[in-house]
Amino acid sequence: MAKVKKESRVKKFFGEFKKFITRGNVLDMAVGVIVGGAFTAIVNGLSNFVLKPLINWLIAALIGKDGLAGAITMLSPAYAEDGTIDLAASIYIDWGSFISAIINFFLIALVLFSIVRVINNIRAASDRLEQGLAAEGNEKKAVKKIKKEEKVTKAQAKELYEERKAAALAEKALADAKAAEQAALEAKLAEEKATANTRLLEEIRDLLKQNSAK
Template sequence: MGRKEKKDFQGKGFVAEFRKFITRGNVLDMAVGVIVGGAFTSIVTSLNQDILTPILGIFGGTDFSYLSVTLGGGENAPVLYYGKFITAIINFLITALVIFCLIKVINALSDRMKKKEEDKPAAPTTKKCPYCLSEIPKEALRCPHCTSHLDEKKENR
């Protein structure tokens, strides 16, 4: 690093730039999203472990979370908990499905709102000259085509 680069990294410029980055709306939105995402993950995990896994256990005869394989023998033999892995995959798929459905609903609502805004007719920006009938700006006081002075009384006819 050159002297100037090192000075900017250690000086006020770096701190000011970092403060600007942190206080920008996107970073705060992202932080809120991470917090809500963590809470949402715990809800989906509970849904899977406490409700769906026991129901699936009725049909499959077992609860996925307790499935394991002991590798080797002895007291300290490693254990693969593949049932927990299956549970994690199910959690992911449920989370993805719920998020997909939420995004579909949000996009549908957003599209409806946009269509309502597009359906409104735009205010006219032009008018017709009462003398030569050419299109002129709405604010014009004189027609650029026939050079007539535009009178409010004649315009409203």
């Protein structure tokens, strides 16, 4: 008996785990992580092997120096045994890496913005399609119901549906107009009441001034 319960718990656990990993959100997240990692590698390669050398060369050319020494600001140099500067042990500002990191940020932000925009457009189109299909399905059900209740042809039932739909829309528009009119009237009454209260306060103030003057 205990063994059967243990097996059922194991099956339940793996069943719940299967549902979890096959959810749309989890799969989307996994795909996003993989694609994001691959894209990050591409951007880092572009930055380190293409942009950074070009930026360092441009900085050195603007300063008028040759080599990597023209692209960095040395703060505390360390020298190797042969008298050359040991960059690994030195303290310096690498302007090329800094500018390259900024370009990386804007590149990734631009690509992510483009991806999110495309996804939002796809979702909006999908939502519009679903709403259209739902409305079409509701229309078919309504026409079928009218045909059955009124005992008319499909074309006549569709005409009745369109007439009732137009009447319902007109009634809704009339109700909305009445509600807007009522709201405007209430706002006007509230404004008049506030004005009356203001006038009353002004009269009380004037009376108090007169009494204090006497």
